[in-house]
Amino acid sequence: MKRWFLRLISAAFAASILNISTAEAAAYKTGDVSRNGAIDEFDARLLQIGLLQGSFTDAVPLVCVDLNNDRIMNAADLSLLKQTVMKQASASPQPQTKKLIWSDEFSLDSVSTTNWSFDTGNWMFDDYGNYITGGWGNDEQQYYTQNNAAVHDGILTITAKQEQYSDPVQGSYSYTSARLTTKDKFSFCGGRVEVRARCDLGKSLWPAIWMLPEDSAYGAWAASGEIDIMEARGSDPYKVSGSIHFGDAWPNNRSLTEEYTYTDNTTLYGWHTYAIEWQRGEIRWYVDDELYSTQTDWYSVDRDAPAPFDQNFYLILNLAVGGNFDGVDGKYADPATFADGEKHFEIDYVRVYDMADGFKPTVLKSALMDSYFKGCDASVRDIGNKTICQIRSTGSYPYGLMELISGQSVKAGETHTLMFDAVSSVSRQITVTAEDSEYKRYLDQTIEIGTVPKHFRFNVTVPSDMTLDIKFLLGDIGGASKLGEHTVTLSNVKWT
Template identity: 35%
Template sequence: MSSPRLPRRLVLSIVMALGLASLSTGLAQSAPTPATTAAAAPAAVTFSDDFNGPAGAAVDGGKWQTETGDNVNNHERQFYTAGTSNAALDGQGNLVITARKENPNNYQCWYGRCEYTSARLNTSGKFTTTYGRVEARMKIPRGQGIWPAFWMLGNDIGQVGWPASGEIDIMENVGFEPSTVHGTLHGPGYSGSGGIGAGYTLPGGQAFADAFHTFAVDWSPNAVTWSVDGTVYQRRTPADLGGKQWVFDKPFFIILNLAVGGYWPGDPDGSTVFPQRLLVDYVRVSSDSGQPGGGGPITGLAGKCVDVAGGAVANGTAVQLYDCNGTAAQRWTVGGDGTIRALGKCLDVASGGTADGTAVQLWDCNGSAAQQWATPAARDIVNPQADKCLDVSGGSSANSTRLQIWTCTGAANQKWTVTR
């Protein structure tokens, strides 16, 4: 068991503008279960950074922003700096986040003159995703008081605050547990030390700092699954929250950081060697493109099929009801990332609308909430952002009737059979 921690709230120039908060909880460890691997379908990569570039170069500013400041709530000891002193490419395909015992610019922290520097990067304002596979291959640092993390926050944190925004910790490690990493969900009523998660421990006393490992979550409507090097060690759904609110069906952004000290890891001591480095080989987000075999029909009112008008692939092409004919315009794949795809594009709510009557169309897959769908056993197809159902306009079964979203009523024009 790790010790309880308080929510993370950084007093940072960037973060204060966003209202960011948190990272953090004590978790009971659970034994991993071997991953079961099916034949993988091709995936659409929606975000990728391989950190290729010359040694000493800064990260890509089109993908990442750098936060600055300290963190009083967790009682961490570092000051996060801008520039390349604590976050830079190594010229060998890695991002290196370095924690140093230094204070070259007289940085001030919550406890007085800062003792350490480090870096924290995020994709807020650059990239968000709703569902998909979010992964990074990393070699973590070691030592008492060292706390690397790879995690995500709900993009609405500036509006709703933390923990209502939700937080998905993909990987956290504290230095006194060299063989164990943790994955956690935080949300309203289950934040801080009450987060829902588990730990994964390497066999045979191996230490995570000795080699690169791949840390990932596979995230779909109402489910998040964690893995290390392809081995699944936990899966969480709303059923794990004891009736508390599930806040993980919306866009999140990505964070990488290396903290020093704090309530959970404790402070560095005489055994801690500096500098310590977090090496990141890549960060990648991909959305499952569906099952192998080209998908199948989605049938609804009067036994007719969800159809791409004219079999066209242009953005904005109408999605309609039509006699089932077995063409590619009616073969849909339902991905583990919450997308529904045909002809290489996604089922999309026009302009991300949430109002009754907003048309549904075909559009380039982009990871937005307008392209996320849940397919519960009740045979509704629901867009979680709008909390509305895929609906046949006017309840008409005529060919070419346009599909839309509408408040879920349970009517026949909102019932669908998905062939997977």
């Protein structure tokens, strides 16, 4: 139903709400739509239903729904009621072991730029703006825009449309939609995530509520993990699923998935609450507070659990069209789905709670490295667990720029391990060594790195007690002097 029509019937409906005397009004509380003596989330849902459907099952006194005292019932009252419920829950003693730390009740008249950013386009790019793949890695057919998301009547609506859209770089598309993310605005580690949502039905619709790591501390997808709170196929409205992706970087990653089948003849089309509870060694999935999946068996490359799910993740809401999850032939959009118009993925609220048994993210720090310059033009900076080398010219020496871990004591026969992640804005070679004081190398590896991050692991065993220097040679290796200006990033460097 069109939004303007809903507002029209809501205005007409307001006139039919019971106007009662001041004496009678004293028997009711403002906001107590259910008139049971308490003001809670149930009242907010009743008021929302009244606004959207244009009627209640019985007459409701105006005093119960007119929170802003303007003598009519409208979306402003719903916004105020939601705020009242949230403040009341935060102020009163809570028997449950959770504390609200972030939420969006969609009470504004537009998408909150404080909470959300938009991912736009159809292509995926790396941190340096280099093209990785189209279709968001899933053969998706839509072009994401900022115009396909709006907030009305306390609801965020993501709209998928069959329409022509052209981009001078990415080409032409027949479908548009929206993808919202809290990246760089809000991320968290552990707790409960709760989202109330519904979605229209139809082949090739792919609504998703999910999370990705803020910093990808363990390497490229999916070594650093992905948590899918809810995914659904528009062609199978009776089921949703929850998943985790983990292990090594693609294509050697793994995933675990469980499905939930709706009860009481409900479907994806109706309103449901989707949630996860994320603890250090366990993640649980719920639909309408019914537990349907528990996962405990995960890992990241060269690291056991709780990695990779021991770092901050951010939230994503999107409605994809086509793709390998529900596309025609595993790719294409189904025009028949849009024969009666645009399709909507609607979200009532998103809430994140800290659990009483919550945990802090593992702090991943790279080994402290020194920099050595010889005939090169470069600058080096450390940000978090990353060493970023901006190389304008390598010069002519292989060791023109070196990053070093100096003076590591090792015993005869011991095996030590060097682990690190590396990525470059251009394809190139670097050399990694472990050398004694006389420059004898017990590790000597020249490796290829490029725009997709790679994880490396090397074992080193020495015949006698000694001190080693670990060196990353970033100078003129394999003709790198011809590359021009580029960036090499080393992260998660560990010597154990």
